[in-house]
Each structure stands twice: as structure tokens, then as C-alpha cells.
Amino acid sequence: MHLDSNTKDALLNQLKQIVAANYLLTSKEDLTPYECDGLSAYQRLPVAVVLPDTIEQVQKIVQACSQLKVPIVARGAGTGLSGGALPHEGGIILGLSRFNKILSIDTNNLTSVVQPGVRNLAITEAARPHGLYYAPDPSSQIACSIGGNVAENAGGVHCLKYGLTVQNIQQIKIVTIDGTLLTLGSETFDTPGYDLLALMTGSEGMLGIIVEIVVKLLPKPHAVKVLMASFDKVEDAGNAVADIIAEGIIPAGLEMMDKPAIHAAEAFAKANYPLDAAAILLCELDGDEDQLEEQVIVVEKTLKHAKASKIVIATSAEDQAKLWAGRKSAFPAVGRLSPDYYCMDGTIPRKQIAYVLQKISELSEHYDLRVANVFHAGDGNLHPLILYDANIEGELKTAERFGADILELCVKVGGSITGEHGVGHEKIDQMCVQFSPAELTQFFAVKSAFDPDSLLNPGKAIPTLHRCAELGAMHVHNGELPHPEIPRF
Amino acid sequence: MQIKDNDISARLQQQVKSAINNKKPLCIQGGKSKLFFGNRFDAELLDLSEHTGIISYEPTELCITVRAGTKLSELEALLSENNQILPFEPPHYLFKDKDGNIHDTATIGGAIATGISGPRRAYTGSARDAILGVEIINGDGEIVSFGGQVMKNVAGYDLSRLMVRSQGTLGILLSVSIKLLPKPANDLTLSFDATQDQALAVFQALRVQQLPITASVWYDNTISLRLSASEAILKTSHTRLNNFLNEKFPTLSSAKQNTDQMSFWQEIRDHTHPFFTQTDKPIWRLSVPPATQSISQTDDALAQKDDNIEPNQLIEWGGAQRWIRSRTPANIIHNLAQSHGGYASFFYNKGADDETFPALAPELFKIHQQLKRKMDPQGIFNPNKMYQGL
Ligand SMILES: Cc1cc2nc3c(=O)[nH]c(=O)nc-3n(C[C@H](O)[C@H](O)[C@H](O)COP(=O)(O)OP(=O)(O)OC[C@H]3O[C@@H](n4cnc5c(N)ncnc54)[C@H](O)[C@@H]3O)c2cc1C
Ligand SMILES: Cc1cc2nc3c(=O)[nH]c(=O)nc-3n(C[C@H](O)[C@H](O)[C@H](O)COP(=O)(O)OP(=O)(O)OC[C@H]3O[C@@H](n4cnc5c(N)ncnc54)[C@H](O)[C@@H]3O)c2cc1C
Secondary structure (H helix, E strand, O other): OOOOHHHHHHHHHHHHHHOOHHHEEOOHHHHHHHOOOOOOOOOOOOOEEEOOOOHHHHHHHHHHHHHHOOOEEEEOOOOOOOOOOOOOOOOEEEEOOOOOOEEEEEOOOOEEEEOOOOEHHHHHHHHHHHOEEOOOOOOOOOOOEHHHHHHHOOOOOOHHHHOOHHHHEEEEEEEOOOOOEEEEEOOOOOOOOOOHHHHHOOOOOOOOEEEEEEEEOEEOOOEEEEEEEEEOOHHHHHHHHHHHHHOOOOOOEEEEEEHHHHHHHHHHHOOOOOOOOOEEEEEEEEEOHHHHHHHHHHHHHHHHHOOEEEEEEEOOHHHHHHHHHHHHOHHHHHHOOOOEEEEOOOEOOHHHHHHHHHHHHHHHHHHOOOEEEEEEHHHOEOOEEEEEOOOOOOHHHHHHHHHHHHHHHHHHOOOEOOOOOOOOOOOHHHHHHHOOHHHHHHHHHHHHHHOOOOOEOOOOOOOOHHHHHHHOOOOOEOOEOOOOOOOOO | OOOOOEOOHHHHHHHHHHHHHHOOOEEEEOOOOOOOOOOOOOOEEEEOOOOEOEEEEEHHHOEEEEEOOOEHHHHHHHHHHOOEEOOOOOOOOOEEOOOOOEEOOOEHHHHHHHOOOOOOHHHHOOHHHHEEEEEEEOOOOOEEEEEOOOOOOOOOOOHHHHHOOOOOOOOEEEEEEEEOEEOOOEEEEEEEEOOHHHHHHHHHHHOOOOOOEEEEEEEOOEEEEEEEEOHHHHHHHHHHHHHHHHHHOOOOOOOEEOOOHHHHHHHHHHOOOHHHHOOOOOEEEEEOOOOOOOHHHHOHHHHHHOOOOOOOEEEEHHHOEEEEEOOOOHHHHHHHHHHOOOEEEEEEOOOOOOOOOOOOOHHHHHHHHHHHHHHOOOOOEOOOOOOOOO
16 A cells, blocks of 8 residues: 555655745654554654645645545644544545634633644633633643544543534644535524534544634533542442432542452542452532532432442642542553553443443453553543553563454444554454444545545544455345445455 | 334345336335424335334443334433433424324434434534434445444444435435433423623523533523433532622523423423424524524514514524524525525425525535435435435
8 A cells, every 4th residue: 555656756756845844854863753643553754744834735735635535634733542543544644733823712602713733632721721621631631633533533531421523623724635615603593504614523543634613612610519439339439420310410520440450540640549449439529619519419429329428528729639640640551551551431320330340341251461541421421441561472462362352342232443543553353343234335435525535534433344244244134245245356 | 112123124235126126116114203403305215114123222331222213202201211311412303194193203213314312402512413323224224234233333434424414315224323312311491581782692601610510491582491310419509690690790680490491491302392383483503613603683574573572592512502583585595594604494384495404505516415325326315315416
């Protein structure tokens, strides 16, 4: 899938006309930093990296690639965990990091217009003086770009109450594969025509290049309380999650960590976590003071009833930050336990938490690899971290098989193979398990409406029927393939 | 609440397959409550109203999966028994038969396909925000599912959300999974007098106040707010609201409890309020950025052509949704909405040739047509309903 030298020369010639020489990278040293995203197990060098900073430049770059049939992989900050921004050997990386300006903040309509390369946290920092913030807060928020967040429909610890990226943006501008600039959504609460804004969100750079975003801002809650509950049994912690919801309370955040994760986080962040607990729940409540007072009483009572062995309520901002510090640094903390770890991202119905955690610990014994669980319990989004050592022959493969088993388990109990990290390069085979050939065919139909020659991030997110058939993982219904007539390329 | 469990998907699929084979378009019909919405077109009827029942419902998952023909009234009754609600408070509107009798027949499939949201929308999100998954009959006559029952799911393109507001033009909704919210313990409606300008300023200031507001209306020089919370919180919120008005808007009188509150919000939701029923003037819906200034006063065309004696505007959603009764020509209304960064749709009392939705930019319409052609290759799902040529 390499580019022939004529096309490559033609491409580079055209790109040189569009951006200044220092924003067109072609040497091996310059390309290497772009060889992978946050999933560093997979690496590839692109033909070139182009770093435009105007929409017109993006349009011209896309047109040039479109004419020469050269694949384009968009890249924000490269923090993706599913290999979404993994380069194509025969294509370019279209880096959006220079689109790093917050264009405006509208304190009347509570919105902000931002460029795609702006860091997630920078939006909240800019909005803070106005008493506002941007709600979705992925753990990678200091680094990840808002364009990447839209492309992945990123979540965070607060999405149970405040929604994912898709519920927190109003409008985007995209450049389509023929170089057209389209505005999707609007600055109002709805827009005539199809909801292409929703379709683009989470489409992993496969349908268009996002070049501008209007995000919604929220007023900062007047008050916040954080409760930490310890449990002697993982199962009790899982059930407590459903009990809180049953009380009619939607916490701002509801996170769970198991024993290995607690130990790792405590050693790293000194958050005062209970080392003897089998699991802890962190429950954040926010809102107006009076409403909060009421909720804390209910949640505390519910947790006690659900057999919490100890409950700590952090009221000062300092204590709260400390409790969260442990959770937010859980990934790097686990990273210190093992040379490598592999982060999974399945979602399951809340009621299956205890069952799935039990199965994961059985799988851990089976594969003889340790696992730590840190996750968004409120919305059933698991992040099992599988510990392995890439220097031991075959251990990465074993970790991947372990991970694949976990994802298939998630699908089996009624969940999904990815809650927020996307399919990318990594989970493409599990797509064959979650979707039938007819469903995958429908995805291809949508893709071809936007990108008939399949030049935008080709080979990611949606597996070909051929690939699924070869894997033997075909989601077969009633023992027959619904589309025998479709070529299995 | 007993909801009839009746799965007719096999029969529906059969009808769709023969429509595909014969290239004969279908007119998808749920409860007939939204007959007025969209363009008229000739097609064979595909009736979803018997495809009813709850497929799965576990309140602690905050999700329900329900067949598309299930009546909104029955679904809401079931949720209410479990202290839950649909976050987007879908309007039922009402179906009036030829003898003038009114029926509350609106279905959840129709609510999702039209994507119309009610009074709560500005505070707890829209139909598209709440959708988690769909099962559809697609343009190949296959039954396929997208999304699911879990809150977070980013596997594949988000085709569930694409179905919302697509007016049945991309597939037949067989069942939908919807995110639910706990039902607030109590509602309190508070009202006070204000001019349109004052109302918009109040809405503006309230946006950052964090009162438990779940609906807002300005009509006939009165603001009505619905607050939803426990009895105790409602009490303190009432005081807080009056303190806030006192401080920021000293010329306004304080907010008083409105007694017939339940029926008021239902009338607003279902358009049985006199604003919608007692007129033969065209009724337009303007969707604008919430902070948009007063529209009638900035626009001479509207002010001159309409007698200002009867109130011709009803504002909802803290300013984001404005209903206007006006005989002003369609193109002027569309331009007016656009000049404020929004758009207008023609809701009631329109002529036979008037379109509901405003024209899309040509390059945007092109991508709509490409998508329609790919998802409905034989053009059988509600053709021309949303736009001519789609
Ligand atoms: C430590 C750590 C913690 C994390 N925690 C979370 C978390 O809590 N929640 C969560 O959701 N994710 C999390 N992530 C994953 C990651 O940060 C998110 O997926 C993020 O949205 C990616 O943004 P990015 O700018 O780095 O995108 P990239 O990695 O550069 O790209 C991701 C995908 O988006 C596409 N893309 C990027 N920009 C554009 C654009 N402008 N137009 C079109 N396509 C584009 C790329 O082609 C690629 O497919 C975490 C990652 C790390 C490393
Ligand atoms: C015999 C008969 C013939 C008709 N002929 C025409 C005609 O030629 N032209 C015309 O414009 N109208 C016609 N109508 C009216 C037409 O049925 C409605 O305009 C349209 O179907 C709206 O549905 P609804 O009123 O039931 O509203 P709702 O049930 O509330 O539905 C509103 C919208 O959602 C769509 N929808 C409903 N359920 C689903 C679902 N499960 N999946 C996908 N989409 C769904 C509907 O098609 C409609 O667009 C006819 C009605 C009848 C009874």
C-alpha cells in the first residue's frame, strides 16, 4: 500500500505550494514522532506530515490528495488509545495542532467557538473567568484536542450527568473529501435536515476533517461534594451503583476502582485510599447548596445500606482534589506496576458490573496476566488495565487475546466494545462480533456517501466483510449470511 | 400500566421488501398526530401503530427499549409508575379525525422520527440527546440495530442519532432505546408579569442561576417558570427566585404560584393552548440562539402586518424557541430567522404548497441526497416528505 514515486513527487510538489516548507515534514526523523498515537504497540510512518493553519489550506490539501487518491489520516494531539491516528504507509498525516485558537466566548448564549487543535482543558481555562466551563473531561484533557474529542465522541468522569461530546457541541465546520466546507448543526438547539453533526461525532476521521467547533459551556456548579465509600466485596460496590440510581440521583461522577488499582493509585498519589478495601466508589455530587445537602444524605444512607464498610465525605476543595488525584492518576500509577499495560474500554449494563468483574478475574488467572480495574461505574464503562511486559516474547499477543475476550464478554452481556476510545485500528476485529454483515454494509453505505474512494482514514473503524469472514468471527444470523451477493473483498 | 406486547416486525419487513421489489414508496405512519408536519406525497401506507410493547425495561439502567408503535401516553404512564420520565418531554399533539374528535394517539416512533422535543428540552436535552439505540428496517429490507442500551457506545457511526429528525426518510424504526431520567418529586409553576424585552433579559440572567427550572414560557406579557424538585427545595427556590428578581429586576413584581399548573404545561407541550388553537393565521416556529433579542420589535415587517392587539408571540426554552403567528410571507420569515442565526419552520395553517422546513444550502442538500440514496436506494421511505427530491 506504498505510494508510487510519481504520485509521491506530484503530491509533495502540490503540498509545497500550500504550506511553508517547515510545515511539510518528510524526513524520517521528522516523521517518527507521528508514527503512533497513545496506543504505541502499533507504529507506521506516513509519506508526509502536513501542518496547515487555515481552513483554505486544509481544503487545498484535501483536494490535492483527493485528485491523486492519496489517503489522509487526521491527527489532533495523538492521545487516542485505539490507533485511530495511526498513519497509513501510503498516505499523509493531516496534523491540526496549529489550529489552536479559541476564537470567541459568548457569555450570553453560553457557547465558545474553537479551532480543532485547542486542548480540551484550555477551553475550561478560558471560560473559567466567566464562571463557565466545558463539561466533557477525558482524563487526557490536558493534552487531547477538541477536534480529536469530536472525532472520538470522548467522554470523561462527568458524562453520566452532563453527557458525552455529542451532547456538548452545537456546530462544527468540516472539510469534505472534495474540499467543500460544510457547516453542520447551528447555534440554535436544533437544525433542519439530517443530524449530520451527530453522525460526524465519533466518526474517527472517516467522513470529513473537522476544522471548527462550537461547544456549549455550562455555569460552574455552586457547590460540589465528593464521597468515598469502601467495600469489602466488589459485588457490593457494583450493586451500590444501581442503588444510587434507583434513589433518583444522577451523580456528577461515579467511579470505581478495585484493589490492585487502589494500591497502585495510593502508592502514586497518596490520596488516603483504604488499602484493605476490595473496591472503592468515588461519588461526586454537584449543584446548588440546598439540593446538594439533600442528595448527600440520600447517597450516604444508600451506601451504608449497600454494605459500604466506610464512608468519607470530602467537603473542602482540597480534600476533594486529593480523592480525585488518585483516580485521575490511576493509569500512570498502574504503569509503575508493570513495564506495559493495555487499556480496554468496554461498556456494560450497570447490573452486570459484578458478574463481568468476576469473569475478568477468572480470565486473568487463565492468561496468567494481572489486571487492574479503574472505571466509570455510573455509565458502565470499564477500563480494565491488563499488565504485561512487551519484552517477554508473546506477552503482547496474550494481552491482546485477553483484551479481545473481555470485549466479547461485554457484547454478550448487552454492552459495547468501546465506550469512549473508539474502534480505530485496535478493535476492528471485535466489530465483527458486535455487528452483523448487514449492519457493517450499512456503515459502508454511509461512508461511501461522504468518501466514495475511501481516502479518509482507510482501514480503520469498520472492518470489511472479507476481514470478518477470514477471522471466522462473523456475526452470523440463522446460519446464513444475509448478503451472499456482496463480494467479500 | 399494561402495554400490549405485539411484535409485527415480520409483517412490516414483508411489506417493505415488496415495496423495494416493486419500487413503490411507503408512507410510514405511527399515530397520525403529526400529519401536518412535512410535505404531502403519494404512497402506500405502512402502519406502525400495532407494533407495540416494551422489549426491556430495568429502571436502574435508566433505559427503556420499546417498540415504535407504542403510544406515548402509555409509555409515559409506565415510566411514571417507576418514577421516571422521558427527558425530552415529547409533544403528543393530537390527532383530529374527520368528525372532529380528538385522539391522543402519538407514538414513540413518530416522536423520535420527527425529533420534536417539548418544554423540558432547554433544561434536560432533546430527543436526539436521549436516544441510545435503534432497530430499523433499512433500505435493503434488512432488520439491523445500531447503538444499544448502554449510556456510552462509540462502536461504528452513530446511526441511532441520525434517525432522529430524519422524518422516516432513512428507514423504518422498529424499536428504540431511550435514556431516562428520575422523575422529580414535585413541580411548582411560578408566574410574573414582564414585557418581551424584560422576559428575554430575565431568561438571560437565569441561565447561570442554577435554579431547578424545567420549563419556561413568555406569553401575553407573563413569564411562567416550572421548577421541579422536592417540596423543601421548591420552597427555598421560590424565595431565591424572588430575591433574584428583586435585586436584578426591581421593577418586576414577585413570582406567584400558578394554580392550574399541570394543564398549562400540557397545553404548551401539545399545542392545545389558545395561542395555537384560536387563530387561522400561519404559525411559525423560530429556532434561534437563546439570547436573541426581541424579534417583533426589531422587525418592522412583522410589526406592521400584524395587529399588535392580540399577542402574536409565545416564547419557550429560555428564548431559544419562539412561536410566531403571522401572515408575513414565508420568505420574509425565513430571512428574519436567518438574520438572527436561526431558522424558521412552518407549523400550522400553511397552504397546500408551503413547505415545512427551510431550504438547505445547496452543498448541504447534496450530501443529504447522497446519504438518502445510499441508505434508501429505491427511494421508498417517505419520499419528498422532508424535502422535495429527498
Ligand atoms: C492517559 C489517557 C487517558 C485518557 N482518558 C480518556 C477518557 O477519560 N475519556 C476518553 O474519551 N478518552 C480518553 N483518552 C483517549 C483520547 O485522549 C481521546 O480519544 C481523545 O479524544 C483523542 O484526542 P486527540 O486530539 O489526541 O486525537 P488523536 O489521537 O490525534 O486522534 C483520534 C482520532 O480522531 C481523528 N481526528 C483527530 N482530529 C480530527 C479532526 N480535526 N478531524 C477529523 N478527525 C480527527 C483521528 O484521525 C483519529 O482517528 C485517554 C487517553 C490517554 C492517553
Ligand atoms: C390512508 C392514509 C394515507 C395517507 N397518505 C398520505 C400522503 O399521501 N401524503 C402525506 O403526506 N401524508 C399522508 N398521510 C398522512 C401520513 O400518514 C402522515 O403524514 C405521516 O405518516 C405522519 O405520521 P403520523 O401523523 O402518524 O405521526 P407520527 O406517528 O407522530 O409520526 C411522525 C413522523 O414520523 C414518521 N414515523 C412514524 N413512525 C415511524 C417509525 N416507526 N419509523 C420511521 N418513521 C416513523 C412518520 O412517517 C412521520 O414522518 C396519509 C395518512 C393516511 C391514514
